Amino acid sequence: MDMPAAQSGQGKATGKTMQAAVVVAPHTVEMVEVPVPQPGPGQVRVRLEGCGVCASNVTPWEGPDWMSFPTAPGALGHEGWGVVDAVGPEVTSVKAGDRVATLFTNSFAQYDVGDADSVVRLPSSLSGSPFPGEPLGCAMNILRRSDIKAGQRVAIIGIGFLGALLTRLATQAGAQVIAVSRRRASLDLAREMGAAETIVMDDHAAIIERTRTITGGAFCQRVIEATGKQWPLDLGGELVCEGGRLVIAGYHQDGPRQVDMQQWNWKGIDVVNAHERDRTICVGGVEEAVQACLAGLLSPERLYTHRFALPDLGSAIEATRDHPPGFVKALVMMQ
CATH class of the missing domain: 3.40.50.720 (NAD(P)-binding Rossmann-like Domain)
Known part of the structure; x- marks a missing residue:
């Protein structure tokens, strides 16, 4: 018997391509068209709404000795959020259509894939609000x-x-x-x-x-x-x-x-x-952040001061470095 598309990992993006940002050299980003990634066992694919730009993106952007180019498509993006587009085998914790914050690492792209235990579901009361869960x-x-x-x-x-x-x-x-x-x-x-x-x-x-x-x-x-x-x-x-x-x-x-x-x-x-490396603890922090926002302890929307389209990732990183007037946080928006 055929499995439903969302359970088999075959979502609506199957067979299509997506846009992803690649840092090809210091201070240089190019857009590439690559196949939409497919979720494997225990994984989910997320159609990204956006991804925050982290201050940690600035140093690799500058091209230190330890950095190698080009980056993988979407690399450096680790503050994503969006809607689950497809799930792989053995995934029961989330389903296609769930809006989530992710702890994936290639989210300067239209889609990203990662383990199902690295996403946190977002309640409907946060619908429409950006939610870079990692920071x-x-x-x-x-x-x-x-x-x-x-x-x-x-x-x-x-x-x-x-x-x-x-x-x-x-x-x-x-x-x-x-x-x-x-x-x-x-x-x-x-x-x-x-x-x-x-x-x-x-x-x-x-x-x-x-x-x-x-x-x-x-x-x-x-x-x-x-x-x-x-x-x-x-x-x-x-x-x-x-x-x-x-x-x-x-x-x-x-x-x-x-x-x-x-x-x-x-x-x-x-x-x-205070840098956590245990994924369970990181996920727990995002879950606590969701509850803090719902309780009014956090109101981060005021801090999302600058928004950029995906092709303008370089400008977003440079704004994070240079802090233009009024700058607090840059978001790269996919939609």
Whole structure:
């Protein structure tokens, strides 16, 4: 007996081609037409509505020594969402027609395929809203790793998309947030997200003294570094109090880092690298993000400031690098 199309992996896109972005050289993207991927056992295919652009896309776009070109079709895109188009054998958790956020890795394309346990179904109340689940889930997992309690002082260094989300979540948890960032617009955004205090990140000693004043010399029980750069990492070690926790949420991918181990050791701080690699935990973070949005704890729509068509992926990555006026987060839209 023939299986229904959605169960056999033969969806409406079978035999067709799709558009996908390929980075062929530093700062150069080309559109290619490739076969629509087919889901294998335990996999699903998603017709993508969009995919967020991550700050981690910038470094490979620049062409470091470790990067190789051309990329696979759709590669670098890992913040997708869309509608399940077909499912492979043995898949029962989702069905064709379900709207989902994905943790796939080739989503700068019209379709992507991945394991069924790497998608999270989106409720109808979020219909029509972009939902780059991967970074939203990261924010929830960083919050958990930070172990923020009501009444604590929390410094967040770097107010981009992730820093803004964490400012909102930490404030909702009852913490007093001190936002530290280079751009005035970012500090204004932090205030909007609930930050109690803001400090311009322009002078190392001045930031330390300002934090000392705000906290009455006690400094911060939690410091979240959300930039992925050396100086903010150094600054985090200065702003955390004795026995506090330094949470490294920034993605440090451009080379080794030096740390002041004498200071960290003397203060007796916990240092947490808040990057999850266990897929189950990553999925759990996305599920928590869905519930946080439904409960009003997160309202990320305000942060999706720039939208690009798929052929304009290069411009989207460069906007993520250059932060034009008003920029917080870029989305690449397939529809």
